Amino acid sequence: MIKMLHQMGLRSNMMYGGGFISIGASIASWFISKQYENAGTDRADRWGLFIGEWAPTFFALGVALRMEELSEEMGHEMPEFHEEDAEMRRPARTGA
Incomplete structure (x- = not known):
């Protein structure tokens, strides 16, 4: 999937920018929701958290x-990861 995104022209700095923008949008949506909706702080918190979860x-x-x-x-x-490669790298168990 990452290779496909890269081939489509997306770059890391675009994604980092999106992360910082979503942090700002999270704060802005919290303030806007708190100011202009009559639903109270609970709704503002939900909007802020919803958008804030995009950043990671x-x-x-x-x-x-x-x-x-x-x-x-x-x-x-x-290199691609294969489960069978991981099995071969694990130390052999010796035991009684």
Whole structure:
């Protein structure tokens, strides 16, 4: 999925920007909801939290895209993880 996003033209700095914008939008939505809706602080809190939860997703996508960018700069692909490889790396259990 990350490779596809990268091929579509999305870059890590765009995702980092989206994370910071969502933090600002979270604060703004809380203030706006509190000021202009007659639903009280509870509704404002829900709006702020809803939008605020987007930030970690944007930052995680930014990190993944940055890793993709670095692998492209270095001229090789990131190795894929396979469960059977992990099994082979685990130390053998000796026991009684």
